[in-house]
Amino acid sequence: MKQLVVLIGCAVVLLGFVGCQSTNKRVEVIIEDGGQFPEFLVGTWKANKGGWEIVFEPDGTISSAVIPLGRTKVKPGQTTVVPMKLGGKGVYKAGNWLVQYSPVSRELTVEIVIESFRAQIGPSAVKGSTRDYLTGTVSEDGKLWDVAWLSVPKYIVDIPERRNQELPIDPYYNEAKTVLFEKVVEN
Numbered sequence: 137m138k139q140l141v142v143l144i145g146c147a148v149v150l151l152g153f154v155g156c157q158s159t160n161k162r163v164e165v166i167i168e169d170g171g172q173f174p175e176f177l178v179g180t181w182k183a184n185k186g187g188w189e190i191v192f193e194p195d196g197t198i199s200s201a202v203i204p205l206g207r208t209k210v211k212p213g214q215t216t217v218v219p220m221k222l223g224g225k226g227v228y229k230a231g232n233w234l235v236q237y238s239p240v241s242r243e244l245t246v247e248i249v250i251e252s253f254r255a256q257i258g259p260s261a262v263k264g265s266t267r268d269y270l271t272g273t274v275s276e277d278g279k280l281w282d283v284a285w286l287s288v289p290k291y292i293v294d295i296p297e298r299r300n301q302e303l304p305i306d307p308y309y310n311e312a313k314t315v316l317f318e319k320v321v322e323n
Contacts, residue, residue, distance in 0.1 A: 161232065162197070162212035162213035162214075162232055162233065163196075163197040163198050163212050163232070163233045163234070163235060164232065164233070164234050164235070165195065165196035165197055165235045165236075166234070166235070166236040166237070167196065167236075167237050167239070168236070168237065168238040168239065168240070169238075169239055169240070171239060173192070173194065173195060173196030173235075173237065174237070174239070174278075175194070176274075176278030176319075177192050177196075177237070177244065177274065177278070178192050178193065178194050179191070179192060179319055179320060179322060180319070180320040180322070181281060181317040181318065181319055181320065182317065182318055182320055183283075183315045183316065183317045183318075184315065184316045184317075184318070185313075185315055186204040186285065186313075186315055187202055187203070187204045187207040188201070188202060188203070188204065188270075188285075188315065188317065189201065189202035189209075190202075190246065190270075190317070192235070196235050196237070197212075197235065198212060198233055198235060198246070198248075199211065201233075201248055203228075203248060203250065203266075203268070204287075205228070205250065205253060205266060206218070206226050206228070206253075206255060208226060208228055210228050210230045210250070211230060212230050212231075212232060212233045213230060213231070213232060214229075214230055215227065215228065215229045215230070216228045216230070220255060220256065220257055222257050222258070223257060223258060224255070224256035224257045224258060224261075225255075225256055226253065226254070226255040226256070227252075227253065227254045227255075228250055228252075228253045229250065229251045229252045229253070230248075230249065230250055230251065231249035231250065231251040232249060233246070233247055233248055233249060234246065234247040241273065242273050242274045242275075242276075243271065243272065243273055243274075244271070244272065244273075244274050244281060245269070245270065245271040246269075246270045246271070247267065247268070247269055247270075248266075248267075248268045248270070249265075249266075249267050249268075250265055250266045250267075251265055252264070252265050253265065253266070259295070259296055260293070260294065260295040260296070261293075261294040261295075262291060262292070262293055262294070263291075263292050263294060264289060264290040264291040264292050265289070265290050266287060266288065266289045266290070267287070267288045267289075268285065268286070268287045268288075269285070269286045269287075269288075270283045270284075270285050270315070271283065271284055272284055278319065279318060279319050280316060280317065280318055280319075281316070281317040281318075281319075282314070282316055282317075283314070283315045283316070283317060284312040284313070284314060284315075285312060285313045285314070285315045286310070286311075286312045286313075287310070288310065289305065290302065291303040291305075
Protein backbone atom coordinates (compact mmCIF):
# COMPACT_ATOMS: atom_id res chain seq x y z
CA MET A 137 0.00 0.00 0.00
CA LYS A 138 2.85 2.35 0.85
CA GLN A 139 4.40 1.71 -2.60
CA LEU A 140 1.09 2.59 -4.27
CA VAL A 141 0.92 5.92 -2.40
CA VAL A 142 4.53 6.71 -3.40
CA LEU A 143 3.79 5.77 -7.03
CA ILE A 144 0.68 7.99 -7.13
CA GLY A 145 2.66 10.82 -5.52
CA CYS A 146 5.38 10.52 -8.16
CA ALA A 147 2.76 10.51 -10.93
CA VAL A 148 1.17 13.69 -9.54
CA VAL A 149 4.55 15.45 -9.35
CA LEU A 150 5.50 14.29 -12.86
CA LEU A 151 2.18 15.47 -14.32
CA GLY A 152 2.71 18.80 -12.61
CA PHE A 153 5.97 19.27 -14.53
CA VAL A 154 4.85 17.78 -17.82
CA GLY A 155 1.17 18.69 -17.80
CA CYS A 156 -1.68 16.75 -19.32
CA GLN A 157 -1.36 18.30 -22.76
CA SER A 158 -1.54 16.04 -25.75
CA THR A 159 1.66 15.87 -27.76
CA ASN A 160 -0.36 14.75 -30.77
CA LYS A 161 -0.32 17.85 -32.96
CA ARG A 162 -2.91 17.60 -35.71
CA VAL A 163 -1.26 20.15 -38.00
CA GLU A 164 2.49 20.66 -38.02
CA VAL A 165 3.46 24.18 -39.08
CA ILE A 166 6.96 24.94 -40.35
CA ILE A 167 8.04 28.49 -41.20
CA GLU A 168 11.48 28.32 -42.82
CA ASP A 169 12.97 31.40 -41.14
CA GLY A 170 11.45 30.49 -37.79
CA GLY A 171 9.10 33.47 -37.96
CA GLN A 172 5.34 33.75 -37.67
CA PHE A 173 2.76 32.56 -40.17
CA PRO A 174 2.01 35.56 -42.43
CA GLU A 175 -1.25 37.40 -41.81
CA PHE A 176 -2.01 37.60 -45.55
CA LEU A 177 -2.32 33.78 -45.69
CA VAL A 178 -4.86 33.61 -42.84
CA GLY A 179 -8.40 32.89 -44.03
CA THR A 180 -10.22 30.79 -46.60
CA TRP A 181 -8.65 29.79 -49.91
CA LYS A 182 -10.77 28.26 -52.72
CA ALA A 183 -9.46 26.39 -55.75
CA ASN A 184 -10.61 26.81 -59.33
CA LYS A 185 -10.94 23.01 -59.71
CA GLY A 186 -11.08 19.87 -57.63
CA GLY A 187 -13.43 21.35 -55.04
CA TRP A 188 -10.61 22.32 -52.70
CA GLU A 189 -11.19 24.87 -49.94
CA ILE A 190 -8.65 25.37 -47.15
CA VAL A 191 -9.01 27.52 -44.02
CA PHE A 192 -5.73 28.74 -42.46
CA GLU A 193 -5.72 30.00 -38.87
CA PRO A 194 -3.42 32.79 -37.52
CA ASP A 195 -0.94 30.22 -36.14
CA GLY A 196 -0.67 28.56 -39.58
CA THR A 197 -2.74 25.51 -38.73
CA ILE A 198 -5.62 24.40 -40.94
CA SER A 199 -8.96 24.35 -39.13
CA SER A 200 -10.81 22.65 -42.00
CA ALA A 201 -10.57 21.70 -45.65
CA VAL A 202 -13.06 20.72 -48.30
CA ILE A 203 -11.40 17.85 -50.16
CA PRO A 204 -12.13 16.62 -53.69
CA LEU A 205 -13.11 13.19 -52.36
CA GLY A 206 -16.86 13.64 -52.05
CA ARG A 207 -16.43 17.43 -51.77
CA THR A 208 -16.46 16.80 -48.03
CA LYS A 209 -15.46 19.26 -45.30
CA VAL A 210 -12.98 17.56 -42.96
CA LYS A 211 -10.89 18.61 -39.98
CA PRO A 212 -7.38 17.39 -39.17
CA GLY A 213 -7.24 14.41 -36.82
CA GLN A 214 -11.02 14.02 -36.77
CA THR A 215 -13.59 11.65 -38.25
CA THR A 216 -16.38 13.15 -40.36
CA VAL A 217 -19.60 11.29 -41.20
CA VAL A 218 -21.82 12.58 -44.02
CA PRO A 219 -25.00 11.23 -45.65
CA MET A 220 -24.63 10.13 -49.27
CA LYS A 221 -26.97 11.40 -52.00
CA LEU A 222 -28.22 7.91 -52.91
CA GLY A 223 -28.43 6.67 -49.34
CA GLY A 224 -25.74 5.24 -47.14
CA LYS A 225 -23.03 7.32 -45.52
CA GLY A 226 -19.50 8.48 -46.03
CA VAL A 227 -16.96 8.22 -43.23
CA TYR A 228 -13.68 10.13 -43.53
CA LYS A 229 -10.90 9.81 -40.94
CA ALA A 230 -8.38 12.62 -41.37
CA GLY A 231 -4.82 12.14 -40.22
CA ASN A 232 -2.22 14.71 -39.24
CA TRP A 233 -1.54 17.48 -41.75
CA LEU A 234 1.43 19.68 -42.60
CA VAL A 235 1.82 23.36 -43.53
CA GLN A 236 5.20 24.70 -44.61
CA TYR A 237 5.95 28.25 -45.75
CA SER A 238 9.10 29.92 -47.05
CA PRO A 239 8.96 33.75 -46.75
CA VAL A 240 11.94 34.14 -49.09
CA SER A 241 10.43 32.22 -52.02
CA ARG A 242 6.78 32.73 -50.95
CA GLU A 243 6.29 28.99 -51.43
CA LEU A 244 3.45 27.39 -49.48
CA THR A 245 3.18 23.62 -49.15
CA VAL A 246 0.29 21.71 -47.61
CA GLU A 247 -0.06 17.98 -47.02
CA ILE A 248 -3.58 16.65 -46.38
CA VAL A 249 -3.86 13.05 -45.21
CA ILE A 250 -7.08 11.05 -45.14
CA GLU A 251 -6.04 7.93 -43.25
CA SER A 252 -9.19 6.09 -44.25
CA PHE A 253 -12.53 6.68 -45.90
CA ARG A 254 -15.55 4.58 -46.73
CA ALA A 255 -18.45 5.68 -48.92
CA GLN A 256 -21.36 3.26 -48.59
CA ILE A 257 -24.13 3.29 -51.21
CA GLY A 258 -26.55 0.41 -50.76
CA PRO A 259 -24.69 -2.92 -50.81
CA SER A 260 -21.64 -1.33 -52.47
CA ALA A 261 -18.82 0.76 -51.07
CA VAL A 262 -15.58 2.44 -52.03
CA LYS A 263 -12.93 2.72 -49.35
CA GLY A 264 -9.27 3.53 -49.04
CA SER A 265 -6.97 6.41 -48.19
CA THR A 266 -5.47 9.51 -49.81
CA ARG A 267 -2.47 11.73 -49.33
CA ASP A 268 -2.55 15.05 -51.18
CA TYR A 269 0.36 17.44 -51.66
CA LEU A 270 -0.32 21.05 -52.64
CA THR A 271 2.73 23.19 -53.27
CA GLY A 272 3.23 26.48 -55.05
CA THR A 273 4.03 30.16 -54.92
CA VAL A 274 1.77 32.78 -53.36
CA SER A 275 1.41 35.94 -55.48
CA GLU A 276 3.03 39.19 -54.37
CA ASP A 277 -0.39 40.68 -53.55
CA GLY A 278 -1.22 37.62 -51.38
CA LYS A 279 -4.45 36.84 -53.23
CA LEU A 280 -3.48 33.87 -55.44
CA TRP A 281 -1.69 30.60 -54.73
CA ASP A 282 -0.57 28.77 -57.91
CA VAL A 283 -0.34 25.12 -56.92
CA ALA A 284 0.98 21.84 -58.25
CA TRP A 285 -1.36 19.22 -56.75
CA LEU A 286 -0.23 15.61 -56.43
CA SER A 287 -2.62 13.01 -55.07
CA VAL A 288 -1.55 9.57 -53.87
CA PRO A 289 -4.74 7.54 -53.44
CA LYS A 290 -5.55 3.96 -52.61
CA TYR A 291 -9.06 2.90 -53.65
CA ILE A 292 -10.72 -0.40 -52.82
CA VAL A 293 -14.12 -1.39 -54.17
CA ASP A 294 -16.46 -3.53 -52.15
CA ILE A 295 -19.36 -4.59 -54.37
CA PRO A 296 -21.36 -7.82 -54.32
CA GLU A 297 -19.46 -9.17 -57.36
CA ARG A 298 -16.01 -8.14 -56.08
CA ARG A 299 -15.15 -7.86 -52.42
CA ASN A 300 -12.18 -5.76 -51.29
CA GLN A 301 -10.61 -5.35 -54.71
CA GLU A 302 -7.98 -2.62 -54.99
CA LEU A 303 -8.45 -0.44 -58.04
CA PRO A 304 -5.44 0.20 -60.26
CA ILE A 305 -4.44 3.85 -60.50
CA ASP A 306 -3.93 5.37 -63.94
CA PRO A 307 -0.37 6.79 -64.14
CA TYR A 308 -1.84 10.05 -65.51
CA TYR A 309 -3.88 10.37 -62.34
CA ASN A 310 -0.68 10.47 -60.29
CA GLU A 311 0.85 13.31 -62.30
CA ALA A 312 0.78 16.72 -60.66
CA LYS A 313 -2.10 18.91 -61.75
CA THR A 314 -2.15 22.70 -61.76
CA VAL A 315 -4.71 24.30 -59.46
CA LEU A 316 -5.16 27.99 -58.73
CA PHE A 317 -6.34 28.97 -55.25
CA GLU A 318 -7.84 32.38 -54.58
CA LYS A 319 -8.17 33.96 -51.18
CA VAL A 320 -11.81 34.52 -50.30
CA VAL A 321 -12.51 38.12 -49.35
CA GLU A 322 -14.48 38.13 -46.11
CA ASN A 323 -16.85 40.98 -45.37
